[in-house]
Amino acid sequence: MPLTETKDWALTVSYEVMLDETVLGAFATCEGLGIEVVLETREEGGNNAFPWQFATRLKYPNVKLTRPLSGDAERTVRWITGFLDSAKRVNGVITAKNSRGKAVLHWDLTDVVPVRWTGPSLNSDSSKVAVETLELAHHGFQVRK
Template identity: 25%
Template structure:
């Protein structure tokens, strides 16, 4: 009898990355691709003049976050991204809560990135080709002030 996998523990297989959900405020946005969910700490180097060791100490410095880039298909009468970007004025912008969830096969969120104070810094419309047969894709780049990760 073949093993159907039901006896295996649910942590044996990693989650696929193709099933996800993006929410900003209370609205769900259907994106094709999300990238830039990374963070890093800059290493600070320091050496005191009276240190007998001839090397620098390294310690963690400021944390920085990459901008999040999201791509989606272009739909008729769906210009929410451009309207949000249009709101940018001199130091006045509508910041939104952004929640990105990696979903399991039952549509339940398993890993959640809660992005703080997100706002668009770049919006790119689709490229146009007379000989192309691809779907029209628009891109938005989001700046933010960090995120928290929750697992369930």
């Protein structure tokens, strides 16, 4: 397919995160969306050419989201601190949006659990942007347009 055809390329992307009914807002980066097939290796007697490899299960790494600090951090911290009271896993959606704000792709995460929230390093001697990071564990995802 030639690149001249019109496509919804996710070039300038932001990621909007929603967990059940809680919208956590937009994030600037999203790392860790992936799938690893765990293999079990077996060697067969008399076969010196290769070991057999069998797929056993899928592993999903944690998703790490970062963004400049904003008022949305209050919603995120409130969700995390309230999580232990209910201990209820939630389903989530990460939506990639292009520079016009149009949704390009959605990842529907299953059984999301907060792992870590990290706030900014506050230093009045530095003029860096204050950044927050949210890390989520999950039991897999489906991709949809």
